[in-house]
Amino acid sequence: MKPLKLISLIAVLVLFSAALNAQKLTKKEKKILSHVEKNNKAAITFLEEVVNINSGTMNAKGVRIVGDIFDAEFKKIGLQTDWKSMPAEMKRAGHLFAEHTGNKGKRLLLIGHLDTVFEEDSPFQKYENQDTIALGPGAADMKGGNIIILYALKALYETGLLKDTQIIVALHGDEEETGKPLTISRKNIIDAAKRSDIALGFEGSTGFTEATIARRGSSGWELEVTGKRAHSAGIFSENDGAGAIFETSRILHEFYNELSNTKYLTFNPGIIVGGTFAEYKKDEASGTAFGKTNVIPQTVKVAGGLRFISEKQKEDARNTMKTIVEKHLPKTGATIKFWDSYPAMAPTEGNKKVMAVLSGVSQSLGDGKVIAYDPMKRGAADISFVAAYTDGIDGLGTMGEGAHTPEEWIDLRTFEMLTKRAALLIYRLTR
Numbered sequence: 445m446k447p448l449k450l451i452s453l454i455a456v457l458v459l460f461s462a463a464l465n466a467q468k469l470t471k472k473e474k475k476i477l478s479h480v481e482k483n484n485k486a487a488i489t490f491l492e493e494v495v496n497i498n499s500g501t502m503n504a505k506g507v508r509i510v511g512d513i514f515d516a517e518f519k520k521i522g523l524q525t526d527w528k529s530m531p532a533e534m535k536r537a538g539h540l541f542a543e544h545t546g547n548k549g550k551r552l553l554l555i556g557h558l559d560t561v562f563e564e565d566s567p568f569q570k571y572e573n574q575d576t577i578a579l580g581p582g583a584a585d586m587k588g589g590n591i592i593i594l595y596a597l598k599a600l601y602e603t604g605l606l607k608d609t610q611i612i613v614a615l616h617g618d619e620e621e622t623g624k625p626l627t628i629s630r631k632n633i634i635d636a637a638k639r640s641d642i643a644l645g646f647e648g649s650t651g652f653t654e655a656t657i658a659r660r661g662s663s664g665w666e667l668e669v670t671g672k673r674a675h676s677a678g679i680f681s682e683n684d685g686a687g688a689i690f691e692t693s694r695i696l697h698e699f700y701n702e703l704s705n706t707k708y709l710t711f712n713p714g715i716i717v718g719g720t721f722a723e724y725k726k727d728e729a730s731g732t733a734f735g736k737t738n739v740i741p742q743t744v745k746v747a748g749g750l751r752f753i754s755e756k757q758k759e760d761a762r763n764t765m766k767t768i769v770e771k772h773l774p775k776t777g778a779t780i781k782f783w784d785s786y787p788a789m790a791p792t793e794g795n796k797k798v799m800a801v802l803s804g805v806s807q808s809l810g811d812g813k814v815i816a817y818d819p820m821k822r823g824a825a826d827i828s829f830v831a832a833y834t835d836g837i838d839g840l841g842t843m844g845e846g847a848h849t850p851e852e853w854i855d856l857r858t859f860e861m862l863t864k865r866a867a868l869l870i871y872r873l874t875r
């Protein structure tokens with residue numbers, strides 16, 4: 445056989461096996477896609493409408509108005525809606541939950557958020573169409589993602605394929621600045637997760653061929669170090685010891701040596717105050733210190749963050765840190781406290797299975813295989829709170845850039861395709 449013929453035969457075989465891998469679209473699936481196409485213009489108009497309403501996290505009224513608009517739309521496609529208010533002292537609008545009840549296929553939890561980082565005093569308030577993109581506060585992060593959820597479900601509703609499915613939509617009013625305590629602000633979504641098999645997060649997409657199957661969790665720590673206050677002439681002596689600042693430098697240096705090479709783990713001392721007297725105010729992220737060069741320092745405070753890929757990694761790191769803290773240079777003492785913020789979403793086998801279904805959908809649509817996005821490149825998100833209870837993937841929302849800046853924009857050309865992908869994914873998971 446001539447080499448050229450061999451190559452073309454191989455090419456045919458490769459194409460053939462690719463076609464086998466890519467499940468062909470069924471009649472019903474094609475119908476779903478045609479409904480997404482039919483509704484796409486209305487979806488973009490709806491996006492403009494909701495982006496033009498300010499819903500900065502602290503603007504509870506605006507968040508509620510946007511929530512009410514989504515509420516009405518979910519009702520129209522047969523979902524039961526419920527506004528979950530937060531206690532007044534939390535100063536948050538609350539969350540919109542919408543539910544379709546049934547017992548067909550996997551039970552899904554679809555996650556979005558109503559709030560944006562742009563408060564009422566931000567100069568960035570309006571939607572602005574610029575041909576293939578649109579600028580707007582929250583256009584990509586993530587009013588666009590909420591609309592992908594809505595219009596994916598709408599296409600299923602219009603084709604009669606939403607029937608008997610069990611789907612909960614959770615649109616938080618405080619994703620950008622979570623209401624505290626988290627035990628209250630994240631209670632509803634955790635309850636919903638306990639009644640669901642799979643969570644799908646519609647935060648921004650990093651590309652058609654990528655999905656987020658892991659997000660690192662975030663947490664904090666505070667180190668308090670003490671030394672003996674004495675004349676500096678006596679430092680290193682048996683009587684006066686090393687002082688709080690040397691002890692702190694020992695601790696931080698050992699943290700660095702022991703932990704800085706752990707994959708997916710990062711920790712950062714963000715602020716340090718020390719001297720004869722030192723005060724650190726966590727709420728204000730600031731501190732003050734007083735000390736003299738001829739006095740051995742008696743107090744140091746350090747506050748830092750810690751990000752991790754799994755609860756085990758977090759616990760292991762904390763244990764290592766505690767062991768280091770407990771050693772102490774002469775005449776010093778130290779204690780460390782930890783607190784939790786976002787849990788980790790670990791890259792579990794279950795998450796990979798959901799990604800495989802998405803990958804199948806993507807191939808059916810001619811967009812190629814989907815692989816896992818690097819968790820180091822993504823921050824924490826709401827899906828992390830339910831990762832302990834469900835399988836899940838995130839990054840199913842819009843494409844765009846500049847989130848959290850006044851240059852935020854959404855790619856309008858990919859919007860329809862992303863809605864199609866979401867609709868088919870929901871459809872296949874609920875069969």
Ligand SMILES: [Zn+2]
Nearest residue numbers: 585586619647
């Ligand atoms: Zn977001």
